[in-house]
Amino acid sequence: MSDTHAQSVAYVRDTFIAEQAPPTREAGAVKWLRENLFSSIPYTILTLLALFVIWQLLSGFLPWLFGGVWTADSIRGCREVLDGARGGCFAVLTERWNQLLFGFSYPSSQYWRPTLALVLLFVAVAPVLFPDLPRKLLIVTLLYPFTAYWLIWGGTILVPLVALLGVVVGYVAFTYAERRGFAIGLLAAVAAAAVVWWMGGLAAENGQFLLRLTPVQSRDMGGFMLNMILGTVCVSLSLPFGILLALGRQSKLPIIKILCVAFIEFVRGVPLITLLFVANVVLAYFLPPGTNFDLILRVIIMITMFASAYIAEVIRGGLAALPRGQYEAADSLGLDYAQAMRLIILPQALKISIPGIVNVAVGLFKDTTLVSIISMFDVVGMIRGPILASTDWNGVYWELYGFAALLFFVTCYGISQYSQWLERKLATDNR
Amino acid sequence: MDTTGTVADDIQVDRKQMKVSDEVAIEIKDMNKWFGTFHVLRDINLTVYRGERIVICGPSGSGKSTLIRCINALEEHQKGTIEVDGTRLSSDLKQIDKIRSEVGMCFQHFNLFPHLTILENCTLAPIWVRKTPKKEADETAMHFLRKVKIPEQADKYPGQLSGGQQQRVAIARSLCMKPKIMLFDEPTSALDPEMIKEVLDTMIELAEEGMTMICVTHEMGFARQVANRVIFMADGQIVEQNEPEAFFKHPKSERTQQFLSQILGH
Numbered sequence: 167m168s169d170t171h172a173q174s175v176a177y178v179r180d181t182f183i184a185e186q187a188p189p190t191r192e193a194g195a196v197k198w199l200r201e202n203l204f205s206s207i208p209y210t211i212l213t214l215l216a217l218f219v220i221w222q223l224l225s226g227f228l229p230w231l232f233g234g235v236w237t238a239d240s241i242r243g244c245r246e247v248l249d250g251a252r253g254g255c256f257a258v259l260t261e262r263w264n265q266l267l268f269g270f271s272y273p274s275s276q277y278w279r280p281t282l283a284l285v286l287l288f289v290a291v292a293p294v295l296f297p298d299l300p301r302k303l304l305i306v307t308l309l310y311p312f313t314a315y316w317l318i319w320g321g322t323i324l325v326p327l328v329a330l331l332g333v334v335v336g337y338v339a340f341t342y343a344e345r346r347g348f349a350i351g352l353l354a355a356v357a358a359a360a361v362v363w364w365m366g367g368l369a370a371e372n373g374q375f376l377l378r379l380t381p382v383q384s385r386d387m388g389g390f391m392l393n394m395i396l397g398t399v400c401v402s403l404s405l406p407f408g409i410l411l412a413l414g415r416q417s418k419l420p421i422i423k424i425l426c427v428a429f430i431e432f433v434r435g436v437p438l439i440t441l442l443f444v445a446n447v448v449l450a451y452f453l454p455p456g457t458n459f460d461l462i463l464r465v466i467i468m469i470t471m472f473a474s475a476y477i478a479e480v481i482r483g484g485l486a487a488l489p490r491g492q493y494e495a496a497d498s499l500g501l502d503y504a505q506a507m508r509l510i511i512l513p514q515a516l517k518i519s520i521p522g523i524v525n526v527a528v529g530l531f532k533d534t535t536l537v538s539i540i541s542m543f544d545v546v547g548m549i550r551g552p553i554l555a556s557t558d559w560n561g562v563y564w565e566l567y568g569f570a571a572l573l574f575f576v577t578c579y580g581i582s583q584y585s586q587w588l589e590r591k592l593a594t595d596n597r
Numbered sequence: 598m599d600t601t602g603t604v605a606d607d608i609q610v611d612r613k614q615m616k617v618s619d620e621v622a623i624e625i626k627d628m629n630k631w632f633g634t635f636h637v638l639r640d641i642n643l644t645v646y647r648g649e650r651i652v653i654c655g656p657s658g659s660g661k662s663t664l665i666r667c668i669n670a671l672e673e674h675q676k677g678t679i680e681v682d683g684t685r686l687s688s689d690l691k692q693i694d695k696i697r698s699e700v701g702m703c704f705q706h707f708n709l710f711p712h713l714t715i716l717e718n719c720t721l722a723p724i725w726v727r728k729t730p731k732k733e734a735d736e737t738a739m740h741f742l743r744k745v746k747i748p749e750q751a752d753k754y755p756g757q758l759s760g761g762q763q764q765r766v767a768i769a770r771s772l773c774m775k776p777k778i779m780l781f782d783e784p785t786s787a788l789d790p791e792m793i794k795e796v797l798d799t800m801i802e803l804a805e806e807g808m809t810m811i812c813v814t815h816e817m818g819f820a821r822q823v824a825n826r827v828i829f830m831a832d833g834q835i836v837e838q839n840e841p842e843a844f845f846k847h848p849k850s851e852r853t854q855q856f857l858s859q860i861l862g863h
Binding site for chain 2: 489491492494495496497498499500501502503505509510513514517592594
């Protein structure tokens with residue numbers, strides 16, 4: 167440095183350069199195009215090729231979509247209107263709209279009931295999904311299953327009321343008896359609830375006509391409504407069961423552990439469709455003749471078993487990913503097992519498991535269409551059965567299955583977007 | 598190679614306030630522990646009096662950590678007895694939870710709960726174990742966070758804090774349970790050198806207030822200044838224990854001399 171002039175080393179800037187816009191080639195759309203689409207000759211060729219393919223697809227699809235016929239009474243009506251032009255026969259959707267959504271034997275004067283139940287569903291899940299909403303809204307969530315049952319199946323309001331009362335009494339009994347130990351609390355809760363249900367059952371028989379809605383049988387449920395019922399009930403049941411199974415599999419008590427492992431491994435090793443056949447056909451052999459064990463209930467039990475085994479394994483992965491130090495820290499503070507699990511371990515393990523749980527939930531929701539194989543008329547069952555088999559609409563495949571795909575896609579994409587939002591929200595531990 | 602002994606050397610400690618009473622806090626008799634077939638702890642006999650500051654040192658694998666983890670039943674011992682504050686450790690879970698709530702513990706890797714804020718980390722156990730009302734628990738937590746000099750971090754998450762700060766939060770979290778005894782399992786081993794001092798300062802302050810402490814540590818400066826007893830362990834046994842002055846100047850056993858020359862000598 168000795169050869170530098172002292173004058174040139176000391177330097178003070180006296181005019182400052184104002185900020186200038188970048189050259190056009192380096193900014194905005196032009197830059198983006200250059201970098202992403204036309205950065206070299208092979209890339210340019212690929213870009214043009216891709217544009218051509220997209221053009222081909224859209225030039226086939228868009229006229230079909232926008233040139234479609236929305237009002238006609240049969241596929242022949244469609245053909246007449248189209249007169250050789252390209253276009254979909256969407257009239258089947260408008261004409262069979264109610265059948266696609268509610269099945270073909272739900273009384274049409276009562277469609278408002280499942281619709282209202284769906285609207286209430288969004289209100290009820292909101293406080294569970296969005297922790298920022300006021301906690302008091304959880305009461306709506308608690309009441310929802312009973313309200314929804316009453317709305318969809320109808321009958322006297324006494325039945326869901328008694329069920330709710332049993333749950334509340336059981337909970338109160340549990341909080342009182344829990345001081346003597348968790349098991350005694352649980353036993354007291356079950357006993358108290360059973361007594362309430364038994365007495366309430368007698369009361370409900372005598373009060374058949376109190377606030378009575380037209381009863382609808384389970385076999386009359388159908389359409390996308392059936393998929394929604396099965397999906398919602400099974401997802402919300404399989405999560406708690408999955409958690410219990412995962413904890414049971416980690417338990418130090420050998421019998422509980424063996425039972426959980428056996429259950430999980432058995433259910434995971436059997437296809438869902440076999441379980442559904444068991445629910446539909448085989449169970450009837452084992453039940454005493456004349457027992458009326460609701461088909462939807464049987465299917466719900468089977469799908470829930472199936473999904474909870476998968477969710478249990480996903481959660482086990484989350485539990486295994488937690489450092490042992492978290493268990494030790496919780497123990498060293500004097501938290502008991504239930505507290506440590508609820509406050510420390512599960513919140514973290516579940517957070518890790520979110521992608522896996524959502525994966526199972528989305529898969530389960532789509533698997534509800536399998537019930538069409540055991541002659542339940544969900545949306546796919548409706549399409550395969552009554553609609554395509556009718557002489558009016560025989561041959562309208564793309565429009566119907568495309569519609570079913572759209573229904574499922576919208577729901578599943580919504581679930582997936584929500585889970586990604588939740589993951590971002592819960593990310594507190596990254597630096 | 599003398600990095601372990603220097604950090605706390607310049608700390609001035611007021612030893613007069615640290616009084617040892619003749620009340621027994623922990624009594625361990627003929628305690629043995631095995632990991633599978635490996636005999637980790639052999640015939641441990643140790644009586645800790647209220648107000649004592651004990652430093653346990655020794656080569657790695659000598660059973661130091663296992664010993665203090667047995668005291669709050671994070672590890673189960675197979676033979677002998679441990680009595681903490683007059684309660685004997687057994688397999689009774691209620692009994693164990695009670696002892697754990699009286700015995701605070703700090704870990705090498707802090708083990709803060711990453712999904713809870715600093716304040717929630719500190720109030721969780723008081724609220725759920727001691728059934729303290731939330732407002733009171735918050736006040737206690739802020740008191741101890743001020744004491745470890747990080748009240749301004751109360752609403753952050755553990756991941757946003759430095760290692761030294763996290764360890765001080767971990768100490769505050771234990772103190773919120775108002776424990777009678779504090780166990781430290783290598784509290785400074787995972788920290789950068791400049792953060793070790795802030796944690797040691799916090800521990801010294803605790804000692805000056807008369808807390809009963811057992812520390813597994815390699816900070817020999819801390820042992821010299823603060824401890825009233827230094828225990829040297831090797832191969833699962835207590836080899837030597839003495840007052841720090843005598844322990845460092847005139848170690849009696851050959852094993853101790855060897856160990857001390859390794860970590861203090863050049």
